[in-house]
Amino acid sequence: MTPADLAAVISDCVHTAIRSGRMSAEVPPQIRVERPPHRHHGDYSTNVALQLAKSAGLPARTVAEVLAPLVSLANGVAKAEVAGPGFLNITLESGAIGALARDIVLAGDAYGRTDRLGGLRLNLEFVSANPTGPVHIGGARWAVVGDVLARLLKAAGAEVSREYYFNDAGVQIDRFARSLLAAAEGSPAPEDGYSGAYIEDIAAAVLHRQPGALRLPEAEALAAFRAEGTELMFDEIKASLAAFGTRFDVYFNEKDLHDQGDLDAAVARLREGGHVFDAAGAVWLRTTDFGDDKDRVLVKGDGSWTYFTADCAYYLNKRGRGFERVVIMLGADHAGYVGRMRAMAACFGDDPDTHLEILIGQLVNLVEDGRPVRMSKRAGTVLTLDDLLEAVGVDAARYALARASVDAMIDLDIDLLTRQSNDNAVHYVQYAHTRPCAVQRRAEEAGIGKGAPEDFDPSRLTHEREADLLGMLAEFPQVVATAATLREPHRVPHYLEQLAGTYHRFYDACRVLPLAGEDPDDLTRARLWLTEASRLVLRNGLQLLGVSAPERM
Structure with missing residues (x-):
């Protein structure tokens, strides 16, 4: 019973x-059921009487005393006791608890999925890095958090x-086009342009596609480097x-x-x-x-559009495609956009609390030997997603970025994330997955099955x-639904670490397979x-994080 x-x-x-x-009362839309901090208080506790x-x-307490005998009579419940100012502590029958193991196995991939958010049609925009350079390490955080949040939202219906x-x-x-053209000509980057080895690489790739680009008039050359360079850069980002x-x-495409x-x-x-x-x-x-702190320009005096006008058009485009809620993930340097975007939604006649949601994430630092890593091999002073993957690998990077609340700055320690020990959270959880795999292999070798x-x-x-x-195990569907509803993916890795520890303690205390010479039993x-x-x-849980679940380590 979950x-x-x-x-x-x-x-x-x-x-x-x-x-x-x-009694006469209004039934709350959601009844909270939680694990009590101490086992002697029962298997579960609820504050429904206080609600x-x-x-x-x-x-x-009187409400709890009315409900306790009714709950005690329910199938699978051993007893329900009143505690404190009105809590109900509930103990389940052993069969009702244990039956969950069978339910989970039969559910397979579907276990953890709910319809908590069923019927919600949502557009989730994340990363959206400018195509003028590689995805930086801050964008890497959104690449994980956005991807995991999308998985969680789908799992919640x-x-x-x-x-x-x-x-x-x-x-x-x-500016990007001018920077590429300058690199192709062997000239210094424009004062307001972009630099780094990646600019030289992209410029060379443009010349490979269009060998005669430097012989074109300047306007045509810029157009060529703009079109080809932007496409090449975006291919790299993808x-x-x-x-x-x-x-x-x-x-x-904004264009x-x-x-x-x-x-x-x-x-x-x-x-x-x-x-x-x-x-x-x-x-x-x-x-x-x-509620915005100042009015916003849509069309400048010279007749050109502002970036904000494109934001307005893009929001309207999303709503026109039938999305009930538009969710946008932005870095901490865009926190000032929240007020104007909410006001813009209201100007369109929408309710910003219903139709628009903006998530702000804090910065990420890469640390090695206790010191911040500042330089990228390819992008100059900006650390990139590729730098992160080269340093720690996909699993460690994804897990570490998903593990932290987005409203907190984080330092990713290269030494820790590449360590094969329980100090490394992803290793700890992945190792926990290998242990039941090993038990199952030994059972198969011994010809022992779990039965029908x-x-x-x-x-x-x-x-x-x-x-x-x-x-x-019973907590998993609630963890997934809560992480999706509150937009807090970090709840999943924290849960997995608790589950891993609980499984390790079970593994150490409870022999699964019989000793040599003994027969398997119920x-x-x-x-x-x-x-x-x-x-x-x-x-x-690891699949929700986009992290592999190895069978051997």
């Missing part, structure tokens, strides 16, 4: 109490489209992200917004809403009406370490089901 199953049982009991006239007390007009916004319009692309295990459903007239349409829509005004030769959006589902006896799983492990088979269930949850 916490969700027990929450449904408690909800039924609340409705029974109301229908029978034992009901106000609407019932009764002390919480949402329909998610992963999107990369390709900024291929604007002055930064002009390749780096693919090597990191991050994929996108849509690559959206298309300009070519299709989306910016004009967005401004017209905003003007129709009464939020646009003209002043000092420019066109403005009155975002201060919706109908022969599984869950009541044999009564050891304290077995109960601890089953309790941890307990052997029950523990093989529990072993397989543990392996599946560890694997499912």
Whole structure:
């Protein structure tokens, strides 16, 4: 029985109490069921009585005393006891606890998936690095967090489209083209341009594609380096992200917004809403009406568009594609965008709390021998995703970046992340996955199977370490749903580390396979089901992180 199953049982009991006239109350939309800190308090605890007390007009303890006998009579429940100001501590029957092992094995890949966010259609934009250089290490953080969050949202039932916004319009692309042309000519980079070995590499690749580019008039040469160079750079960005295990459903070009007239349409829509005004030769959006610190320019005095206008058109484009919620991940240097973006959504007639969500992530530092690593081999002073992968590998990098809350700066220690020891969190969890794999291999070699589902006896799983492990396995669907709902992917690796520790303690205390000369029995088979269930949850959790689940280490 999972916490969700027990929450449904408690909800039924609340409705029974109301229908029978034992109390009158408003049933809370969500009933919380948690593992108590101490096992002697039971298998689970709920504060539902405290939630009901106000609407019932009764002390919480009285409400708990009404519910306790009803919960105690439910299938799979051994007893429900009132504690403190109104908590219910619930102990399950051993069979109800142990049956979870079979349920997990039969569910397989589906265990951990829920419909918590069912019906939500969401556009998730992340990374979106400018195509003027490789993905830097801050973008690497979003490449992991965005990818893992998309996996979690889908596991929680949402329909998610992963999107990369390709900024291929604007002055930064002009500077990039001038930088490439200068490198091809052997000249110094423009004062406001880009430098680094990657610029020379891209410039050489453009000349390989168009050997006569340097003989063209300057305007045509710049156009050639702009078009070819941007395409080559973006191909490199895509390749780096693919090597990191991050994929996108849509690559959206900013240039298309300009070519299709989306910016004009967005401004017209905003003007129709009464939020646009003209002043000092420019066109403005009155975002201060919706909490922004100042109004924003849409069209400059020279008739050119601002970046913010493209942001408006892009948001409107996403909403026009039927996405109920637009989620945008930005680095800490873009924190100032939140106010203007929320105001922009309101100007379109949307509710910023419903239709727009902006996540801000903090910086990442790479550390070696206790000192920050500053230089990239290829991109000059900016550390790149490729630098990170070369230093620590995909699994260690993804796990470490997913493990930290996005609102905290992190230092990635190369020495720690390449260490094959329990100090390295990803190694600790992956090693925990190899142990049940090894047990299963030994069982197969000895000709011992876990038997058919109908022969599984869950009541044999009564050891304290077995109960601890089953309790941890039961938490997985709730962890996934909560991580998705709160946009906190770091909850998953933290859970996996707790599960790994719990499995190691079970492994040390409970012999799964019989000793030489002994015959397997019902307990052997029950523990093989529990072993397989543990392996599946560890694997499912690592898959949500995009991290491999090795069978041997």
